[in-house]
Amino acid sequence: MRALIQRVSRASVRVDGTIIGQCGEGMMILVCAMQGDDDTKPAQLAAKIAKMRIFRDEAGKMNRSLLDIGGEALVVSQFTLAADTRSGNRPGFSTAARPEEGRKLYEAFAAELARLGPKVETGEFGAEMAVELVNDGPTTIWMEI
Template structure:
C-alpha cells in the first residue's frame, strides 16, 4: 500500500464539476492499494498518516501531527501510484489491486482514520476527479508499507 501525503492549507476534489470533498488545513492523501495488501499494510498506513509529525510547532520545527493540529484529511484513491515505469514508455499496473479489493481497502482506510477522531473527506472511487490543493511548505511525503523494516 502506498500513500503520497501532502501538507495543505486547503484542498478540494471535484467530480463532474461538483465539489464532493473539501478540507481546510490538513493532509491530502493519495492512496494506492497493491494486490495482496493485508490488514498489516492498512494499519501501518493509517497509523503513519495520522501520527506523522509534519506540521510546525511554535518553534518552527516539524513536530506536530494532523491530530495535534485538529486538521482534516482528504483521501483520494489513486491506483496509478502502483504504476511501474521501469520498462518501455507505458506504465504497467499489474501490481495494483483489482477494483473491488482496492475499494474495500480504501474504505477501510477512511473508516480507521475516522475512528481515530480525524475528519476525513473523500473523492469518488474510480471517478474522473479533479483535485485542487495549496501545498503548505511544500511538504510531501511518500509512505509505502512494503518498505517496513
C-alpha cells in the first residue's frame, strides 16, 4: 500500500458539493492499494502512520505522533498514487489494485487506524471528490509498505 500523509490544521472532502468527511488538527492521508497487497498491509500501514512522529513538541521539534496529540485523520482513496510516469506523457495506473480489492484494503486501513484511537473520517471510494486542506508546515510524507 502507498500513502501520502500531510500534517494538517484542517481538511475536508466533498462529493457533489456536500462535505462527507473532515478533520481538524491531524493528518490528511491519501491511500492507494497496490497489486499484490494482502490483508496484512492495512494494519501495518495504520500502525506506522499512527505512531509517526511528525507533530511538534513543546520545543518545536517533530517528536509527537497523531496518537500523542489526540489528532484526527481524514482518509481518502487515491488510486493515482500508483501512477507510472517512466515513459510517455500519460501516467499508467496498471499497478494499482483492482477496484474491489482496493476498496476492501482502503476500508480495512481506515477501520484499523480508527481502532488505534484517532477520530477517522473518510472520502467515498471511487467517487469524484474535492479535497481541501491546510497543510501545516508544510509537512508531506510519502510512504509505501
